[in-house]
Amino acid sequence: MPLSPDQQAEIDALRGQTQPTLRATVPGMEAHLYKAYPVLDHGFVRVVDYMGDDAAICQAARVSYGRGTKSVQNDEGLIRYLMRHWHSTPFEMCELKLHVKLPVFVARQWIRHRTANVNEYSARYSILDREFYIPAPEHLAAQSVVNNQGRGEALTGEEAARVLEYLKADSSRAYDHYAEMISQEDGQQGLARELARMNLPANVYTQWYWKVDLHNLLHFLRLRADAHAQYEIRVYAEEICKLVADWVPFAYKAFEDYRLGAVTMSAQMVDCLRRMIAGEEVTEENCGMSKREWREFMGVVG
Numbered sequence: 114m115p116l117s118p119d120q121q122a123e124i125d126a127l128r129g130q131t132q133p134t135l136r137a138t139v140p141g142m143e144a145h146l147y148k149a150y151p152v153l154d155h156g157f158v159r160v161v162d163y164m165g166d167d168a169a170i171c172q173a174a175r176v177s178y179g180r181g182t183k184s185v186q187n188d189e190g191l192i193r194y195l196m197r198h199w200h201s202t203p204f205e206m207c208e209l210k211l212h213v214k215l216p217v218f219v220a221r222q223w224i225r226h227r228t229a230n231v232n233e234y235s236a237r238y239s240i241l242d243r244e245f246y247i248p249a250p251e252h253l254a255a256q257s258v259v260n261n262q263g264r265g266e267a268l269t270g271e272e273a274a275r276v277l278e279y280l281k282a283d284s285s286r287a288y289d290h291y292a293e294m295i296s297q298e299d300g301q302q303g304l305a306r307e308l309a310r311m312n313l314p315a316n317v318y319t320q321w322y323w324k325v326d327l328h329n330l331l332h333f334l335r336l337r338a339d340a341h342a343q344y345e346i347r348v349y350a351e352e353i354c355k356l357v358a359d360w361v362p363f364a365y366k367a368f369e370d371y372r373l374g375a376v377t378m379s380a381q382m383v384d385c386l387r388r389m390i391a392g393e394e395v396t397e398e399n400c401g402m403s404k405r406e407w408r409e410f411m412g413v414v415g
């Protein structure tokens with residue numbers, strides 16, 4: 114488990130305190146609050162705070178004084194309508210604040226999502242832990258032969274063993290040198306932490322607080338919980354999906370139906386689909402699409 118006993122004690126102490134509040138709370142999310150859910154070999158995701166619930170989305174959409182309608186069915190119907198028609202601002206009324214521990218190369222992909230507030234652990238100020246992401250053997254995959262931006266089957270045999278050994282040994286050696294460079298023992302001045310860290314590989318772990326509204330969080334999840342996303346960020350997105358499902362169940366179900374499990378079709382795809390339904394034999398040759406688009410289309414309807 115990536116948490117030390119002290120860190121776990123802090124979390125337990127926080128979970129031991131409760132306060133009465135007039136604000137909206139969600140039992141499903143209260144159960145998750147502060148807990149660290151492990152991701153990859155040393156990472157985690159934990160909810161530090163949240164604001165709003167399904168009712169808050171409806172409340173904003175209706176600009177109402179109260180907590181939405183009495184009918185839960187009406188609220189769910191409204192949320193599904195908003196999601197279906199890309200009426201996104203009511204979803205921005207809910208916010209989630211996470212504490213995430215993740216490898217630096219995952220953080221580089223994650224930080225591209227600009228519509229969040231981030232505060233990262235300072236490796237200028239603090240000493241990084243000796244923690245490196247080392248893929249499990251089944252995730253030590255070969256370069257994909259069909260997709261330059263992807264991976265294929267897992268490496269096997271001597272090659273797998275050698276690669277794993279390189280990853281472990283290089284990380285360990287880099288950290289040994291990092292620790293040695295910053296050390297002020299034996300009369301050393303010690304290299305500044307802000308410089309020594311440049312010697313660490315991209316699989317070293319960092320941590321941050323990440324706060325985002327629900328609309329932009331769902332955008333993040335649609336891209337990063339998708340099968341095309343790299344496995345190492347996808348597992349974080351999948352863990353967050355579980356939290357969101359417990360936090361705003363109506364919004365999450367609508368998201369699953371209208372975004373995550375939905376497909377976007379080009380005008381040519383829709384035309385092909387209509388021709389197919391009319392009984393015409395549509396092929397790669399007469400579809401009017403590129404090879405790749407045809408492959409993607411067949412992936413949906415084939």
Ligand SMILES: Cc1cc2nc3c(=O)[nH]c(=O)nc-3n(C[C@H](O)[C@H](O)[C@H](O)COP(=O)(O)OP(=O)(O)OC[C@H]3O[C@@H](n4cnc5c(N)ncnc54)[C@H](O)[C@@H]3O)c2cc1C
Pocket residue numbers: 225226227228229329332336337341342343
């Ligand atoms: C499978 C996959 C592969 C990728 N491959 C690459 C790659 O090879 N190279 C690479 O560089 N990136 C790559 N990316 C990153 C990708 O291009 C986006 O940067 C990333 O997904 C963040 O998306 P976003 O900009 O929509 O999100 P956010 O930054 O959260 O923005 C959300 C939305 O807000 C709006 N917005 C935010 N900021 C601005 C702004 N300043 N101006 C105008 N509108 C704004 C846009 O509408 C945007 O869609 C990849 C992403 C995925 C999912």
